[in-house]
Amino acid sequence: MNALAPTQQPRHCSDEEWALRVQLAHCYHLVDFFGWTETIFNHISARLPGPAHHYLVNPFGLNYSEVTPANLLKVDLDGHKLEDSPYDANPAGFALHSAVHGARDDIHCLIHTHTTPISAIVQKKKGFAHDDFYGAQLYGRIGYHEFEGITLFEDEKGRMLESLGDKHILVLRNHGIAVGESSIAKTFFLLWTVQRAAEIQCAAGALGGEDNPLPLAIQQRCTDLTAMLIRESGFATKFFDAMVRKMRAGRSLDW
DSSP states (O other): OOTTSOOOOOTTSOHHHHHHHHHHHHHHHHHHHTTOOBTTBOEEEEEOSSTTOOEEEOOTTSOGGGOOTTTOEEEOTTOOBSSOOSOOOOGGGHHHHHHHHHHOTTOOEEEEEOOHHHHHHHHSTTOOOOOSTTGGGGTTOEEEEOOOSSSOOGGGHHHHHHHHTTOSEEEETTTEEEEEESSHHHHHHHHHHHHHHHHHHHHHHTSOSOOOOOOHHHHHHHHHHHHHHHHSSSHHHHHHHHHHHHHHHHSOOOO
């Protein structure tokens, strides 16, 4: 199977599932477009409709730029493939993604990254600050999970879920982050916000001089406004679609 070959909707695939596959493939390409990939590692998942909590995830070994709607894997909460594929999934992703998709009905997409700015921030005991424009939008929205090594083991699932609580951003200390929302577009916008917060915090930390702190009331107001924009309007979808158009203007996709 050629990962880069043009792909079309298979007959057995519903229109709803195919639309989700196309959007998820776009999300993979956007993460690549913005330079947030970790070669063939890391993972993005999207939950499929239905009570079984099945989800789509990338084939392990492919670059994000090689992901297509058709080669995305459909797996269950145990990581078992539900359709034939020459590829397997990254086992390091199952503990994280299956835990969240199995327990949080409000999270339909989960993105895990560890870009350099994000990895630098989660290395620090303080974690994310909330005194810049983007960091303020994350106030009260982050759960912190202590590093236990590569996330391969079943027994860590419960502890990760406890660390996440009812939040939508999970800092994996000394590692990276996972962000999740009710749609792919909302999750991507949240990831973009977290990435910008990390970049600015790293840049500010490299400068001399004292930071200008924001009052907690302002931080909370920023968080509330961002939550409204993400969850109660089409803001995130407009952003996602605009970034897809920007990306497609500079690269050719066969689907």
